[in-house]
Every structure is written in structure tokens, then in C-alpha cells.
Amino acid sequence: MAKTKQEPLDQVFMALADGTRRKMVHMLAESELSVSELSEPFDMSLAAVSKHIKVLENARLIKRRIEGRSHIFQLVPEQLTGALDWISIYRYFWSKRMDNLEQLFNESEQVNEGKKSED
Amino acid sequence: MAKTKQEPLDQVFMALADGTRRKMVHMLAESELSVSELSEPFDMSLAAVSKHIKVLENARLIKRRIEGRSHIFQLVPEQLTGALDWISIYRYFWSKRMDNLEQLFNESEQVNEGKKSED
DNA sequence: ACAATATTCAACCTTTTGGTTGAATATAAA
DNA sequence: TTTATATTCAACCAAAAGGTTGAATATTGT
Structure with missing residues (x-):
């Protein structure tokens, strides 16, 4: 095996x-x-x-x-439920990604107020 | 291929x-x-x-x-979502099964009024 | 230019997958 | 008891999966 x-x-x-x-x-x-x-x-x-x-x-x-x-x-x-549960990690990913988008949004607000340059 | x-x-x-x-x-x-x-x-x-x-x-x-x-x-x-959606047929199955359980429950009520033995 | 770092490519190997066919098993029906 | 029905088993096969090693490619640092 x-x-x-x-x-x-x-x-x-x-x-x-x-x-x-x-x-x-x-x-x-x-x-x-x-x-x-x-x-x-x-x-x-x-x-x-x-x-x-x-x-x-x-x-x-x-x-x-x-x-x-x-x-x-x-x-x-039961096992289908298990698979479903596993895939549900993607929700967690979504929340992370939402945080990033929020961050990006905040950054872009600052940019719009000042006029900032990164890297 | x-x-x-x-x-x-x-x-x-x-x-x-x-x-x-x-x-x-x-x-x-x-x-x-x-x-x-x-x-x-x-x-x-x-x-x-x-x-x-x-x-x-x-x-x-x-x-x-x-x-x-x-x-x-x-x-x-996106693709994870697709997989999740596919698996969600099991919800449909659940509803079917619930119907069966309900039926079984009703049947067993009739049985319980008589006498029961199982192994 | 040279060496180090980051990654892929190509060739190879073994095991698993997904199919076939023909024979075997078990139950039902005549 | 013979025949038909329902399904699996065993042997086989080609292709794919998952790994290896050694060489190739691309970028970066000295």
C-alpha cells in the first residue's frame, strides 16, 4: 500500500x-x-x-x-457534512480578505486626503 | 489523455x-x-x-x-464555493430523510401502543 | 563574471484508478 | 431442478497520481 x-x-x-x-x-x-x-x-x-x-x-x-x-x-x-465543514475554511479566508479590503480602503482614503506615495 | x-x-x-x-x-x-x-x-x-x-x-x-x-x-x-454548492445537495437529502423519520416516528408510535422487541 | 537562491522541467518509477471481460455466487421463478 | 436475474470477483490493461533525482532556468547578491 x-x-x-x-x-x-x-x-x-x-x-x-x-x-x-x-x-x-x-x-x-x-x-x-x-x-x-x-x-x-x-x-x-x-x-x-x-x-x-x-x-x-x-x-x-x-x-x-x-x-x-x-x-x-x-x-x-455524515461524511458529506464533514467535507462541507472542511471547505468552510474558505469563510475564514473571506473574513481575512475582507480585513485586507478594509485596510486597502482606509489606505486609499488617506491617499485621497494627502497624496501619499508608497515604495 | x-x-x-x-x-x-x-x-x-x-x-x-x-x-x-x-x-x-x-x-x-x-x-x-x-x-x-x-x-x-x-x-x-x-x-x-x-x-x-x-x-x-x-x-x-x-x-x-x-x-x-x-x-x-x-x-x-470561487472554486471552493462551487464545491460547497455542489455538496449542498445533502441539505435536500436531509429534508427527504426528515420526512422519512417523521413517517418512522408515526409508525413507531403505533408500535409503541402495542409492544416492542428488537435486538 | 560568479555563486547562491528560488523554482521548474524531464525522465523515470511504483501504486492507484477506472475500465474491460469471463467466470462465480446467490436468490428467485418456472 | 433448471433457468433467469442481480451482483460480485479475479485477472488483466492503460492512464494518471505522487513521488524521486539531476539538470535547466531565472533572478539576486558579491
């Missing part, structure tokens, strides 16, 4: 980095679905679909329930 | 699917940094760091500015 431990966020973001899987997540946001139902919009083998599903499952984005010969999948929102 | 066109979200999520790059994003949320400053916490070659940076850059999560011999990077929040 490449890494001893793969962080959950690694797996979640990796799982979402593929259009097929993102579409699957959207489908499962609508309702529970079986493998063949999930495979319907995609032009690939069932084995390939099965692998995509496993990626989502390992990332704990979905949960499997076996019902007879059908495997039914359900979206599990 | 494998795919003719790589979707922006593919690139953004892929970029975030790596702890090193996520840390870089966090660092750049604090302040602008050069390549060597960005490389500081990581135990890898500058060439490797350079590659990680390029991934973030291609995903348009960061912006490069060349100042003399230094390359300075700045976080760009």
Missing part, C-alpha cells in the same frame, strides 16, 4: 472527484436504489458500476443493505 | 483529496506564500511540492504571481 492510513477526507473528496459517482450521490439523494438502477444512466459494465459503488461505500458516503438478490443503497450524509 | 474534458468539479475535488494539498489551502487561507514557504511543513522534494501546487493551480483554487525569483500564491475562493 502507498499509505498506511488513508484519511476519511481523502476518501470522501476522492470519491466526489468523479462525475459518475457524483451523479450516483445525487440519484441516491432522491431515493434508495439498487445496483442495476444506479447503473441505468451510465454507459459502462455492471462490474465498473459495482466498483464505483464500492468507492462511495468505503468513503462511507453510502450504506448497503442486501435484500434477496438485490443490493440497495442509501445515502449517508 | 483519458478524457477530452475534465470537469472543474472533478479537478477541485481531486485537488482536495490529498492531505498535503488541503494543508496548503489552509496555509494560504492565512496568508500568501511562496513555494519554499509552502514546502516548509512537508517532508518531500521541492519538485513534488511544485507538482502539488500545480494541481491546486489547475483546479483554480490558487493563483500565482511571480515576483523576482519567487512565485507567490494566493487562495482563490
Whole structure:
């Protein structure tokens, strides 16, 4: 193996980095679905679909329930929330950037009052 | 190339699917940094760091500015916002699930009036 | 002009990803 | 019990990811 431990966020973001899987997540946001139902919009083998599903499952984005010969999948929102939380650092960045803009604004006010030259 | 066109979200999520790059994003949320400053916490070659940076850059999560011999990077929040928006489908899921829970609750009330046993 | 600093480029290597096909497993239906 | 349905497994493959090293490029300081 490449890494001893793969962080959950690694797996979640990796799982979402593929259009097929993102579409699957959207489908499962609508309702529970079986493998063949999930495979319907995609032009690939069932084995390939099965692998995509496993990626989502390992990332704990979905949960499997076996019902007879059908495997039914359900979206599990916790990990999505985790990803959302991580990305939310950008809010912090925004606030920083706002500070900078404020600063720039103040500086430009001074410039307008005096006529100052920097560097 | 494998795919003719790589979707922006593919690139953004892929970029975030790596702890090193996520840390870089966090660092750049604090302040602008050069390549060597960005490389500081990581135990890898500058060439490797350079590659990680390029991934973030291609995903348009960061912006490069060349100042003399230094390359300075700045976080760009737009794509993060895009990712955030995408994930927000989970809110929709929540509302669906709430409906189900409500339903379950109603069902269990009926059950509780009788008798219950589960393992 | 020369050396030091900052960074990228190119070639290479290994592991992972995303797909294929054909066979295997498990359940359901005739 | 045979056949159809639902899904996975195993082996294989090509391309991408993530790292290395050594050389190249560009800028700055002496």
C-alpha cells in the first residue's frame, strides 16, 4: 500500500472527484436504489458500476443493505457534512480578505486626503 | 489523455483529496506564500511540492504571481464555493430523510401502543 | 563574471484508478 | 431442478497520481 492510513477526507473528496459517482450521490439523494438502477444512466459494465459503488461505500458516503438478490443503497450524509465543514475554511479566508479590503480602503482614503506615495 | 474534458468539479475535488494539498489551502487561507514557504511543513522534494501546487493551480483554487525569483500564491475562493454548492445537495437529502423519520416516528408510535422487541 | 537562491522541467518509477471481460455466487421463478 | 436475474470477483490493461533525482532556468547578491 502507498499509505498506511488513508484519511476519511481523502476518501470522501476522492470519491466526489468523479462525475459518475457524483451523479450516483445525487440519484441516491432522491431515493434508495439498487445496483442495476444506479447503473441505468451510465454507459459502462455492471462490474465498473459495482466498483464505483464500492468507492462511495468505503468513503462511507453510502450504506448497503442486501435484500434477496438485490443490493440497495442509501445515502449517508455524515461524511458529506464533514467535507462541507472542511471547505468552510474558505469563510475564514473571506473574513481575512475582507480585513485586507478594509485596510486597502482606509489606505486609499488617506491617499485621497494627502497624496501619499508608497515604495 | 483519458478524457477530452475534465470537469472543474472533478479537478477541485481531486485537488482536495490529498492531505498535503488541503494543508496548503489552509496555509494560504492565512496568508500568501511562496513555494519554499509552502514546502516548509512537508517532508518531500521541492519538485513534488511544485507538482502539488500545480494541481491546486489547475483546479483554480490558487493563483500565482511571480515576483523576482519567487512565485507567490494566493487562495482563490470561487472554486471552493462551487464545491460547497455542489455538496449542498445533502441539505435536500436531509429534508427527504426528515420526512422519512417523521413517517418512522408515526409508525413507531403505533408500535409503541402495542409492544416492542428488537435486538 | 560568479555563486547562491528560488523554482521548474524531464525522465523515470511504483501504486492507484477506472475500465474491460469471463467466470462465480446467490436468490428467485418456472 | 433448471433457468433467469442481480451482483460480485479475479485477472488483466492503460492512464494518471505522487513521488524521486539531476539538470535547466531565472533572478539576486558579491
